Amino acid sequence: METSPEILYRHVENIFPVFRSITGRGIRQTLEYISDQTTDFQIHHVASGTRVLDWTVPDEWNVNSATIRRTNGEIVIDWARCNLHLVHYSIPIHARVSRTELEKHLHWLPDQPDLIPYRTSYYNHDWGFCLSARQRAQLTDEEYDVDIRTELGPGHLSYGEVLIPATHPLNEKADEVLFSVHCCHPSLANDNASSIAIAIELIRNLRNMPCRHLSYRFLFIPGTIGSITWLARNRHILQHVRHGLVMSCLGDDGSPTYKQSRQGNAAIDRYAAHLVETRWGGRVVPFEPYGYDERQYCSPGFNLPVGCLMRSPNGQFAQYHTSADNLDFVTPAGLYASFCFITDLVMMIEKDFLPRSLFPYGEPQLGRRGLYKAIGGGDEDAGGAKFDQMTLLWTLNLADGGHSLLDIAIRADKPFAAVAAAADALTQAGLLAQRSG
Amino acid sequence: METSPEILYRHVENIFPVFRSITGRGIRQTLEYISDQTTDFQIHHVASGTRVLDWTVPDEWNVNSATIRRTNGEIVIDWARCNLHLVHYSIPIHARVSRTELEKHLHWLPDQPDLIPYRTSYYNHDWGFCLSARQRAQLTDEEYDVDIRTELGPGHLSYGEVLIPATHPLNEKADEVLFSVHCCHPSLANDNASSIAIAIELIRNLRNMPCRHLSYRFLFIPGTIGSITWLARNRHILQHVRHGLVMSCLGDDGSPTYKQSRQGNAAIDRYAAHLVETRWGGRVVPFEPYGYDERQYCSPGFNLPVGCLMRSPNGQFAQYHTSADNLDFVTPAGLYASFCFITDLVMMIEKDFLPRSLFPYGEPQLGRRGLYKAIGGGDEDAGGAKFDQMTLLWTLNLADGGHSLLDIAIRADKPFAAVAAAADALTQAGLLAQRSG
């Protein structure tokens, strides 16, 4: 697969400035950017008030301006300068309020006095501003003029979707891999412009992949209400979701964090753990019903095999949900490492199968098939070749139809890629059954 | 539940002085004390010679007096002064014996020279005295007069039983919780006046508990032969014993020791382990076929889910089976902590069930039901509430009919009580199915 750290970073730069929320112009502008970068991209619009599972699609919210001014007219807080300043879904207000009243509507971070937090109040209609502790300390006047010009009314929830069909499906109706990316946050680079960027490049590369046993579906949705809306409208698809991954916070320089699906031992969980252990480092953390849209995919009624890949995990880095999650925090190298991790996952998903030896009684004679060292008895002629020989022997020995390539890699303590290569060689030598389908 | 450390200790003081053995006047006197303290208490009498499983109810044994005297008539050892002096089931004897002969019948503790041991010989008819090593060192005369006035002959084995029926049974024939207390030891305070005291207070409190899904049965029995007799006479009940606990040595200041049932993963085993781990400290030890009446309940043919709760376990404290197991060794605080541990167990037994979400597809919208924080995106508004929120989310997420509240507590790493409270709140909000039955 081909992309570059720079290409990924440029997407982030393009996406970052847009003011997004769970509905409204910003998320639609972002979806259009993704559409421009890819092909066959569909944008869905679901009307406010539509019932989706236990929820209702909310009214659409758009912001024209939001300021706090001194009574002399001087602007002290302006959403136009930093789009984190406004609590999402703030209702319109145009009033002079006392400092005491104003402070009830302010959010700041006492321990990070220079940072502006990001806050929302989607379902509890109120208004509020986010600002740094230093900015707040300077609000010493007795009264301020608050001017929030937002529109909240019937409209649409918008989300994007791409389906890249299998070229060589193993079943009549190809199973799917589901990638889910939330794109409802405003100017936060890691959370989640990073994942949008990586998803764009994955889509481009998957389209060019010559053989795909599975279909790949990408969702670009507002968090929570977006996945709930998609799930409500696509229940017939869910039985075909064989693997799934929520992508979030994938651009910083931390090591990978894979959060398991609720199932805990789904194939995607085992693949990701193998990559963490053998290649990419990082950590595997157990499922918990908090975080991103895996909460919905992994609700007990659906219980889909959907994990979540992050680098520094949500809530565990200082920049999380603050103005410090900016273009300095995300790096080309971090983005590219995430892209490569996911392409490794795709490789495992496509390559893994349950091999079955065609010569299971005793070892087949590898020598006459050119698969064995010539001189027996010593170590000196093993060297680098011994590694491959053991991988080959393990693959043959466990090719009983009950062990996947991953099972073999784990038992043999070899990288999956080496076992997959050995299985290819054995298949070409006529010793392994081809995968069915 | 209500009692007090002092009430528990007073029972021990009342029970301690009585001379008990596996049959005879002392155990009957003890059963009458328990009967006086409770209601609907039944005392059963089983005739000597009755076949019970592989055993036979022994003859009844009573002691009138037992002394060792110098040939000048001076009493040197007197059962009336300390009722541990006589080996249980000693046969009558009235004879002058040489010191050499006498010593064959003496039991003492070389390493604890001031303590008198407790010894029995129920099924091997002999006689003997227990005394301190210091007392024994003073027996320097050539001859002594031994005078044991015991009666051993046909009579009865007596045991007590209380059944507190379920108020809200989940089945037509309510399942039972079995508590078993041995009360065949003479003046040993921890082993087992302590457990008799706690059982009395449990009976009183369980009677007043407004809702009991299960019935509670308490047995006050002589060790080994008592449980064998009860088992032989109550085989039709055993299929209803869902949980059981042998109570022993529950009054000292050591931390709790829970000994698992033979099954090892019975519900009672998991409940007790959870309490040890999350609330009370102490240790869980695996089953072994030695100890108290769990040996009988956990014999392979019955294999009942019966564990054993102790504080300092049998044989592992210096006072065990000696005159130092007295009213100083048992404390009001130790007794009360044991009582509370068991009431926690009862709470878990009554409260646990397999919840099932009524909205399993996606998360139900907690906000409009008043179960979710209002402002999203930050940590500062989580605080103490976040704990509850995670418990709530875990309970919903695992409410698939395949996880008990305890399973959820373990997976979520939360106290059972918190999960039970969350399940109550969710049930009241119409999100969880009520327990059936």
Added chain:
Amino acid sequence: METSPEILYRHVENIFPVFRSITGRGIRQTLEYISDQTTDFQIHHVASGTRVLDWTVPDEWNVNSATIRRTNGEIVIDWARCNLHLVHYSIPIHARVSRTELEKHLHWLPDQPDLIPYRTSYYNHDWGFCLSARQRAQLTDEEYDVDIRTELGPGHLSYGEVLIPATHPLNEKADEVLFSVHCCHPSLANDNASSIAIAIELIRNLRNMPCRHLSYRFLFIPGTIGSITWLARNRHILQHVRHGLVMSCLGDDGSPTYKQSRQGNAAIDRYAAHLVETRWGGRVVPFEPYGYDERQYCSPGFNLPVGCLMRSPNGQFAQYHTSADNLDFVTPAGLYASFCFITDLVMMIEKDFLPRSLFPYGEPQLGRRGLYKAIGGGDEDAGGAKFDQMTLLWTLNLADGGHSLLDIAIRADKPFAAVAAAADALTQAGLLAQRSG
């Protein structure tokens, strides 16, 4: 069982000097030695060219002489002086070759300059010499005369087999224990004259064992092609192989190494692990598809419960496959310890069964059957007897038809032999069901 360290060592001394390969006069001479030491020993001859599984029985190879000479006729390397000098299956050659050409056919150990390695090239027809690095350094002439007089042509592959039938079979067709010994290596004492010696003494002793529930089959075979040949000709027997052990490198002073079967939890795996843990020390290593003939027995189609016992494992001792694997490296004590380990294994194999208590409801009254201590209540009269008492109680408690004696030994943390003795005592007292069959 009876033998002695000296008897075992004498066999090694007798076997060591013979030049063996996978076919030819040397392996036949060795089989005749074994035949002379035992009874009912069968030697099988399989013609070259016979198809066996995926392989073909190779031509027979014999050596008359092999030398490297200086052009003045001085012998510098002579197979007659050390039979490791010739690469096995070297083709005949009689030619003057340049030093450069000669060196392509030489094998030596740079890190062990005094040792001559052992090398083979069974299926890749070539010629070669093995020599020490010091010998090689002295080959400074420009040309040498190479003279290899070998015969390679149709003949036979020979292997030996003994079946010691069960005296008290548990089934109509007695199950078998398979011992497999490779005997295709030339003068290497540990690998594998040691195992041939031990196998001879096991055969002698098993014949004299009064009660054998199982049959014992010993194979003396050339490595790889021998086991493949035997497997190809005996597929009807394989279903009766209940336990199997490859014996290799059993004479050095290292601690035992048991390599598990592919199944990993076969009875033989558990028996060997118990002996390592409780009696003999050493280590248990997992199966891998490399090593000795277990590779064939444990190929996925057969998947027999065959482990491999060694002391220092193949490839992990400095003397492995070199001239230092000689009569100094193998010791009488090492041989004898291996013999005793295997006789312990045989004892477990013969003794283990699933006991079933005839009195499973409550404990049977052990006292009246003479199986319980007389005085209850103390520790002092337990002592050594307590060990046995706990073993007895565990055996009774777990005698539910679902636990083998080994299961009981592991759960009770007692040696298997103690549990077997307890089971015997309980059977004699009428408390345990005899094993069926």
